Amino acid sequence: MAPGAFSGLGFGLGFDLGETADAIRETVRSFAASEIAPRAEEIDRSNIFPRDLWPAMGALGLHGITVEEEYGGAGLGYLEHCIAMEEISRASASVGLSYGAHSNLCVNQIRRNGSAAQKARYLPRLITGEHVGALAMSEPGAGSDVVSMKTRAEKRGDRYILNGNKMWITNGPVADTLVVYAKIASAKTDPAAGPRGITAFLIEKGMMGFSTAQKLDKLGMRGSDTCELIFQDCEVPAENVLGTEGEGVKVLMSGLDYERAVLAAGPIGIMQACLDVVLPYVHERKQFGQPIGEFQLVQGKLADMYVTTNAARAYVYAVARACDRGETTRQDAAGAILYAAERATQCALDAIQLLGGNGYINDYPTGRLLRDAKLYEIGAGTSEIRRMLIGRELFSKTA
Missing domain, CATH: 1.20.140.10 (Butyryl-CoA Dehydrogenase, subunit A, domain 3)
Incomplete structure (x- = not known):
């Protein structure tokens, strides 16, 4: 049954969320019912990310709900963001998951921690949907145990050299911009450094030494592409540090x-x-x-x-x-x-x-x-x- 036929708020509590939130719900619900829900079964069956939806969602302002208007965002809050996430997921949970990884884990992290130059460089195309975003923290041997990550970043002149792998990365195969966490190389020989050695980096598709492995064949959330990321002497300009060196855990x-x-x-x-x-x-x-x-x-x-x-x-x-x-x-x-x-x-x-x-x-x-x-x-x-x-x-x- 197409979303919209039975409204979760149509015959029950309205929660008094306000006119703006209600308007966003109706806009997203209408879009999701007509453009996403009819494709949900095929997205699941084919396990192919529906890239064409991203510019359409960008045109509705969905990718930058929490971002200031000067960067192309809507300047709204997390309540409105949750409502958009809910209605998209109602139509297709896999599209919703990719949307959440893009708009919150990537876009909102850059909004909250990026420099003015980083925001101006990355946010506009992420918000229009021209680019897809992702966040990469987990590794084959480090999921919830963030501090044990093995990916290293060695400072060489005006750039960092990243080596290591990230695992289970939502949007990884299709992402243009990724927030990636790595340990500064000195922390490897200084156990006392602990989380202080972790740093967040902005990685771009096509950077030398960065590649993606085969897409993972998941039980569910099919069509929300997931893969392993590989860094082999990946060169990252120092200006791509998100936040401050050694304070990546704070960013995270x-x-x-x-x-x-x-x-x-x-x-x-x-x-x-x-x-x-x-x-x-x-x-x-x-x-x-x-x-x-x-x-x-x-x-x-x-x-x-x-x-x-x-x-x-x-x-x-x-x-x-x-x-x-x-x-x-x-x-x-x-x-x-x-x-x-x-x-x-x-x-x-x-x-x-x-x-x-x-x-x-x-x-x-x-x-x-x-x-x-x-x-x-x-x-x-x-x-x-x-x-x-x-x-x-x-x-x-x-x-």
Whole structure:
């Protein structure tokens, strides 16, 4: 069922998000329903990134929602960014994931940490959608354990030489601009340096010594291209350091709360997509002479799906508003994506169960929704890491 047929806010709470947020929702929902949703199945089947959508989304101002107008952005906040992420993900979770990696992990990091020259050089084409952005932190042996990364950057004159690999990089195969983290070579021989040796760099497609390995064949989020990045004596001008040398962890950590808040809207879109499929189906499917929606056990699942979807919305919207006020807390940013991600997986399982045999065949989108939802319990920090972070924050703040 096409997004828009059943609105998550059309017959329930409106959340009083304001005229601007509501207008963005309607604009993105209309675009996603007509331009993305009809292609979602094919994007999943072919596992090909829909590059042509990027300029179209750029024309709507979606890539630079949080960026100042002087660089081509909309000058709005994280709440509006979350709404766009939700509605795009409702139409296609894989397009939503690539959008989040582009607009938040890359574009917003440059906005927050870049110099005026870097912003002027990189942001305009990223915001129009001419260029695609990515962020590269994880490595084959370093996922959540950021400090153990092996990619090195050695200073030579007016440039750095990068060597190493990055793994599981969303948008990696198609990215033109990448925010890449590496350890300054001196930190390799100075264990006490720890995270102080990590530095963020702006890498461009085509830089000497930079290449991408084969695209990964993923369970879900197909069409959101992912690959390994390879740096072999990659030459990076010193002017491409994002922030300050040795303070890459500060760049990374300062953006994590915003990253979690925006990405948490992806699972909400998946949950709404599950409702979009299930609600008409329980009217149309008849057993024992009546629509299955009249059975109490079916109604119970519908209730669970509806309540958890809106509970996730309330939490994520509250965290996004806190981000806009500069008041977000680490435990709540992690809590929002933890809750939304796990509830989205369960919501997709419920959708499959409600469709019965039809839920288990690929003529219906429920299998894709489940495969896509599971990513959010793993990517951008596993559920286990999120729980550890929340518990640690609560313990330390009550000491």
